[in-house]
Amino acid sequence: MNGLPPGSVIGILGGGQLGRMTALAAYPLGYQVHIFSPEEGPATQVTPLRTLAQYEDEDALARFADSVHAVTYEFENVPSATAEFLAARVPVRPGPNALAICQHRVREKQFLNDAGVGTTRWGAALSAADVARWVSEFGAPCVLKTSRFGYDGKGQTIVRSVDDAARAWTVVSHGRDGVECIVEAFVDFSMEASVVVARGVRGDVASFDLVENIHRDHILNRTIAPARVTEDVAAQADAIAHTVINALDYVGVLGIEMFVGRDGRVLVNELAPRPHNSGHWTQNGCVTSQFEQTVRAVMGLPLGSPRRLADAEMFNLIGDDVLRVPELLTDPNNHVHLYGKAEWRPGRKMGHVNRLRF
Ligand SMILES: Nc1ncnc2c1ncn2[C@@H]1O[C@H](COP(=O)(O)OP(=O)(O)OP(=O)(O)O)[C@@H](O)[C@H]1O
Ligand SMILES: [Mg+2]
Missing domain, CATH: 3.30.470.20 (ATP-grasp fold, B domain)
Structure with missing residues (x-):
């Protein structure tokens, strides 16, 4: 197999700088680029082909799938349902399963450990009580993070002691029980x-x-x-x-x-x-x-x-x-x-x- 021929279209979910730089690297190989993004951004400046629509818009996704030969993404918070919808119509690389693992910290750590790859000690938390339990097991300090949608250190805080668990939980979960979080032992x-x-x-x-x-x-x-x-x-x-x-x-x-x-x-x-x-x-x-x-x-x-x-x-x-x-x-x-x-x-x-x- 020689890959998709020149003139084929790579579809990119997301309109940020990573999409822009991927698009700019596609043209020398003779490809066209179609950006799918909710809004204009760094990537849509460099591509004539673009769809401005929400990731949940199935009509727009179906048209996008018909107009591209393979799809990738430039950020990991694309809904997994979007990746699955597209994958039923066109090759999505990396596949929806890899995306689902990488966009959820608990699943990611479990996957790594199952593959024999070392991580810090960690535990899943759905409440302040869970946080307190893991901090007492691992020892302070720990890092509490939301399982999803964190970037650039957003959605996380250091837990300084078992007594600090309630404050940390409120900061990260905004006080809602059931938000999926992870407690990680602090790595020195x-x-x-x-x-x-x-x-x-x-x-x-x-x-x-x-x-x-x-x-x-x-x-x-x-x-x-x-x-x-x-x-x-x-x-x-x-x-x-x-x-x-x-x-x-x-x-x-x-x-x-x-x-x-x-x-x-x-x-x-x-x-x-x-x-x-x-x-x-x-x-x-x-x-x-x-x-x-x-x-x-x-x-x-x-x-x-x-x-x-x-x-x-x-x-x-x-x-x-x-x-x-x-x-x-x-x-x-x-x-x-x-x-x-x-x-x-x-x-x-x-x-x-x-x-x-x-
Ligand atoms: N368990 C830990 N022990 C010590 N430091 C940590 C730990 N987890 C995170 N950090 C620090 O916080 C930074 C951000 O954490 P992490 O990479 O998990 O979050 P992020 O929000 O996805 O960040 P980014 O988008 O920058 O990758 C790390 O680069 C590291 O400096
Ligand atoms: Mg990071």
């Missing part, structure tokens, strides 16, 4: 790291180098490629990436967020079923970018080489950082990527810079 990590890994329709796997991630205000601030770790840590991370992507029977690009423990053990924090912010450096630092790799996987082409051509540092342009672009452009090793967002707001990801080191 020496580094946050991640692997972006791809799997093609024939089961071929290609992983980019392990990278090191530095967060600020719960938002990824900086990625350093490759991560400054021992060979053993890099090998553990790569083995985990292969195990996870094969166990998910995945087609597409997967971001795997990890903690490197002070004991040198690698634990998985969470999975992102799409290109990942920590993989942006591959646009300029690798033979194949994570976005081209997404297109190759989803359209059934052979994967490209993930080989690193240069060491790199990626930093996000958040809020008014974007005002520094003219100055950043004076460094010849900087590649500036802006997302076309009209106005900056505090905390808003406006773009990123890949700075290569030769």
Whole structure:
């Protein structure tokens, strides 16, 4: 099988910057791109084909399915019913099952542990009493997170003691019992790291180098490629990436967020079923970018080489950082990527810079 021929259409659910960069990587391979999004955004600026509709709009989804040859998504909070509706009509990659696992923290941790992949100790919680029980079992501090719809550290809080459980529950659940949450033992990590890994329709796997991630205000601030770790840590991370992507029977690009423990053990924090912010450096630092790799996987082409051509540092342009672009452009090793967002707001990801080191 040679994959979908040039002229075929890749459908992308979501209109944000990841969709924009995936779309921009699809055109050199001769593909057309159709964005499905509730509203205009960074991605719809670069594609003539778009459907502006709600993810629950089955008429719009059916028309979209008829007009594309494969579908992927650029963020994981697409309703699973939407992915299933589309998958009955057109290949959806990664499939609805992988999406369902990655968009629910309890299911995700259970899946990882069942696959033999280490995580921090965790327990499912539906009430403040559940939280208190897990905190007393794991010891404080713990992290309480909603199982669904968290991003950039939203929907989570640290539980400082058993007595803090009620406050933490109110913050995260807004006081409603039955909201699905997870309690995680706090990881005393020496580094946050991640692997972006791809799997093609024939089961071929290609992983980019392990990278090191530095967060600020719960938002990824900086990625350093490759991560400054021992060979053993890099090998553990790569083995985990292969195990996870094969166990998910995945087609597409997967971001795997990890903690490197002070004991040198690698634990998985969470999975992102799409290109990942920590993989942006591959646009300029690798033979194949994570976005081209997404297109190759989803359209059934052979994967490209993930080989690193240069060491790199990626930093996000958040809020008014974007005002520094003219100055950043004076460094010849900087590649500036802006997302076309009209106005900056505090905390808003406006773009990123890949700075290569030769
Ligand atoms: N169990 C934990 N122990 C220690 N720190 C944690 C733990 N869970 C999360 N964190 C910290 O909080 C950050 C955000 O957590 P997580 O990745 O689970 O949430 P998120 O909202 O999906 O974030 P993002 O969208 O940035 O990936 C992590 O990158 C890490 O710094
Ligand atoms: Mg995260």
